[in-house]
Amino acid sequence: MGTVTAHGLRKSFGEVRALDGVTLEVPDGAFFVVLGPSGAGKTTTLRAIAGLERLDAGSVHLDGRDATGDTPAARDLAMVFQSYALYPRKTVYENIASPLRARSTPADEIGAGVERVAGLLHIERLLQRRPAQLSGGEMQRVALARALVRRPRAFLMDEPLTNLDLKLRVEMRTELTRIHRTLGGTFLYVTNDQVEALSMADQIAVLREGAVQQVGTPTEVYERPANQWVAGFVGSPRISLLACHAEGDRLVGAEGWTLPRPRWTTAEDGRPLVLGLRAEDLSVEQRGDAALPGEIYGLEPLGDRTLVDVKVGAEMLKVKARPTVTGKPGERLSVSVDLDRAHVFDADTGLALSEAGR
Numbered sequence: 001m002g003t004v005t006a007h008g009l010r011k012s013f014g015e016v017r018a019l020d021g022v023t024l025e026v027p028d029g030a031f032f033v034v035l036g037p038s039g040a041g042k043t044t045t046l047r048a049i050a051g052l053e054r055l056d057a058g059s060v061h062l063d064g065r066d067a068t069g070d071t072p073a074a075r076d077l078a079m080v081f082q083s084y085a086l087y088p089r090k091t092v093y094e095n096i097a098s099p100l101r102a103r104s105t106p107a108d109e110i111g112a113g114v115e116r117v118a119g120l121l122h123i124e125r126l127l128q129r130r131p132a133q134l135s136g137g138e139m140q141r142v143a144l145a146r147a148l149v150r151r152p153r154a155f156l157m158d159e160p161l162t163n164l165d166l167k168l169r170v171e172m173r174t175e176l177t178r179i180h181r182t183l184g185g186t187f188l189y190v191t192n193d194q195v196e197a198l199s200m201a202d203q204i205a206v207l208r209e210g211a212v213q214q215v216g217t218p219t220e221v222y223e224r225p226a227n228q229w230v231a232g233f234v235g236s237p238r239i240s241l242l243a244c245h246a247e248g249d250r251l252v253g254a255e256g257w258t259l260p261r262p263r264w265t266t267a268e269d270g271r272p273l274v275l276g277l278r279a280e281d282l283s284v285e286q287r288g289d290a291a292l293p294g295e296i297y298g299l300e301p302l303g304d305r306t307l308v309d310v311k312v313g314a315e316m317l318k319v320k321a322r323p324t325v326t327g328k329p330g331e332r333l334s335v336s337v338d339l340d341r342a343h344v345f346d347a348d349t350g351l352a353l354s355e356a357g358r
Ligand SMILES: Nc1ncnc2c1ncn2[C@@H]1O[C@H](COP(=O)(O)OP(=O)(O)OP(=O)(O)O)[C@@H](O)[C@H]1O
Pocket: 013, 016, 017, 018, 036, 037, 038, 039, 040, 041, 042, 043, 044, 045, 192
């Protein structure tokens, strides 16, 4: 078993409120990602669960048992840090073996355990080296191997891929999901990288300023963001946001445009709203009659696609287009909108308006 439940975690450092009532329920065997920008409280959450941080309030239950007062060792969790934290004077083999030695594991089991994880992480040929003789990517693999060599109740991982270059990071994402599938076990993983979260997680908790904004599958968080902030944080390129209000069966933009009002939008006429449109739900080709008038601001070729920045009055839309698209700044065009996929938020509260019905 490996369920981890954090309830109402609160923690302040002097004036800074790092955690403002964080509640998480991590099911046994999940790949659960806590996603949030720098300073959101991700590390503090993980450290609190690991028993490394004293809480002002809240509780931590492991496999249903209250572990709030337990020492880190008694919690039986393995933690991987961004900084690797390897022993510099020990070989890779000894680094990986150290958690097993600390628990007086028989020698033959240690050998078998190290070989197994070394194989899993493709680091067999590094076992006799010392950390100073490793690249950053190799050190990261060793740090992961050292955590994975045991079967703790859960693995806690604090941005373990941050120090890797982009290519290695992408590779390790696939490897970590493979390792999770192979080993089983509960992974609680924190990151500020939304692509990492979307590509690896079974479930994502989005954290902002010490408060959970939304918990859901990657699809739920991306397709049905609970509020404007989540919509803006998750997704690349960033969602375009346009000020508007409803008038009968139309949405009327602050910049003078109108669109048919999505049938699921529940808001009284005149209330300030924000229309959220993702780049892939917009098109510079003519499609249907829902369209916004604008002018090209710039083109950003990205190889497999080109992003077209379109000015709609003083506001900006990012539109995903074919790589062959052409156009000059200042050229007028009409941007087609897939309204079934649009998001509407209350401008005052930021909350998504009734999306359940679609
Ligand atoms: N030991 C500490 N003393 C004082 N303030 C702290 C301490 N640890 C964290 N904080 C503050 O608490 C807040 C949350 O920090 P935390 O490290 O949990 O965020 P994070 O989401 O992990 O950020 P990052 O992605 O940058 O690591 C921040 O404002 C941070 O400055």
